[in-house]
Amino acid sequence: MNAYDRLAARFARIATLGEASSVLNWDAATMMPRGGAPARGDQLAVLAGISHSLLTAPVVGDDLAAAEAEGESDMWRAANLRLMRHAHTRATAMPSELVEAQARANSACEKVWREARRQSDFVMVRPHLEHVVRLMREAAAALSPALGLAPYDALMDGHQRGMRSADVAAVFAEYETFLGWALPQAEERQARKPQPRRPEHPFPIAIQEALCHRLAERLGLDFAHARLDRSAHPFTGGTPSDVRITSRYVETDFTQAVLALVHETGHALYERGLPERWARQPVGEAAGMATHESQSLIVEMQACRSDAFLGWLGPELHTAFGGDPAPYRPDNLARLWRRVERGFIRVDADEMTYPAHVILRFRLEQALVAGALTVADLPGAWNDGFRALLGMSPPDDARGCLQDIHWYDGAFGYFPSYTLGAMAAAQLMAAARREVADLDPGLGRGDLSPLLAWLRAKVHGQGSLLEFNALLGEATGKPLDPTDFQVHLTARYLN
Secondary structure, three states: OOHHHHHHHHHHHHHHHHHHHHHHHHHHHHOOOHHHHHHHHHHHHHHHHHHHHHHHOHHHHHHHHHHHHHOOOOHHHHHHHHHHHHHHHHHHHOOHHHHHHHHHHHHHHHHHHHHHHHHOOHHHHHHHHHHHHHHHHHHHHHHHHHHOOOHHHHHHHOOOOOOOHHHHHHHHHHHHHHHHHHHHHHHHHHHOOOOOOOOOOOOOHHHHHHHHHHHHHHHOOOOOOEEEEEOOOOOEEEEOOEEEEEEOOEOOEOHHHHHHHHHHHHHHHHHHHOOHHHOOOHHHOOOOHHHHHHHHHHHHHHHHOOHHHHHHHHHHHHHHHOOOOHHHOHHHHHHHHOOOOOOOOHHHOOOOOHHHHHHHHHHHHHHHHHOOOOOOOHHHHHHHHHHHHHOOOOOOHHHOOOOOOOHHHOOOOOOHHHHHHHHHHHHHHHHHHHHOOOHHHHHHOOOOHHHHHHHHHHOHHHOOOOOHHHHHHHHHOOOOOOHHHHHHHHHHHOO
16 A cells, blocks of 8 residues: 555544444443443543554654655545644644543543533532643643644634634624624514414323434435434434434423424434545545534524425424414414524524524633633633623523533533534525525425435535535635625514
8 A cells, every 4th residue: 555545544443433432422421321431431531542542653644744745636635635634733732641631531520510510510510620621721732833723723623624713703793793783673573473372282202202203304314324312412423324313302392302303413414425435534524513513503493494394394293292283383383493582501592692602602711721711710700701792690500601511521612613503504505595496395395305415515525625614615605604694584583
């Protein structure tokens, strides 16, 4: 084998170890007994250490230099080589003992966080989070000079290549201005409309789960390569050929389950649509978390909450649950699921106020990385920031700084991806509507295949060939433009 082929073989082994870790993480969230947590932390740490060793071995640097000297005329192989170099640069900047220490600390903190959130007791998890933050700062300090990026940007680069905090801050500031006048207008307009009627419960969990399975299939998910399970926090994991999605169910409200299901199915469809030819190679992976979030939100927010799709979905829900058909009418479902309401919980937020939750986290984690905010002061800073953005103060930490898993699992620089993804989803949907004649009629039949075919060509099948803005540019004719998101929100909530 030549240098490039040796690298491709090595990166395939690294990707396979990553797949094993992903399945172990899925199991930890869905099936594993609580007593298995310490051993699972060790397992994940060892796999992370092996992967890091494979990636940082001296021969990798030699092969990269040789392959780069030979050059690649094929754009996919050339992009793959660039991504290998990028991964190697990140990995060699990180001492192996720091990689394993982070894996252990993140796993331990996340387990304590679950109980701390249940008890709304930040003090319980604070020392664990302080340890996670210390290690995160070490990692940022190590990555920063190697990548030529500011420490926070170096962390963000691990989730979405090509985006910088200065760019994100500008986009977020523009949105904060929009929200300042749009939110009161949306609330006032909404108050003039009839209150939505909630379908009568109970909604048996077995019926909800069967409905969610059918709905995922209807959206295009092939269960020969996927599973649907339960977890406290819905997520997508597994591998492109073995996608694991989860939802959560309560008998008093099927909304959580259905909307989580369509969101996670959007993620799963992206994974299933990645280019098989480049499986287990960097260029065959998803193009970052903002891109991933755009694919979940184009399915959930843009497609499945549209008037056309609700017209199909309402009768399906009524068939499943029975009772009075009036609450399942599309106009009532729209008032239920497209309701603007200030609230404390990010995952329950409407699409207009949701970015405020992300803006808060973006600012706080920047301060944590920079050392301008201590972990001990996090609850107070959270409450002050939330009041400034949405005019409310969380009544307890469970509805404040304890609500998300991300920081307690070591994910810093991740939160911007949520709102960047929402903006990209609106931009992609606007382009798809211009180019796909049968898109909305298809949604009215409960058929996403016209939209999915467009996404397969424009996004899924591109893997990581292009960075975020370049991918949007090829698909829509321009890089990220928050105007499309504001136009979408104005049409849905202000007109």
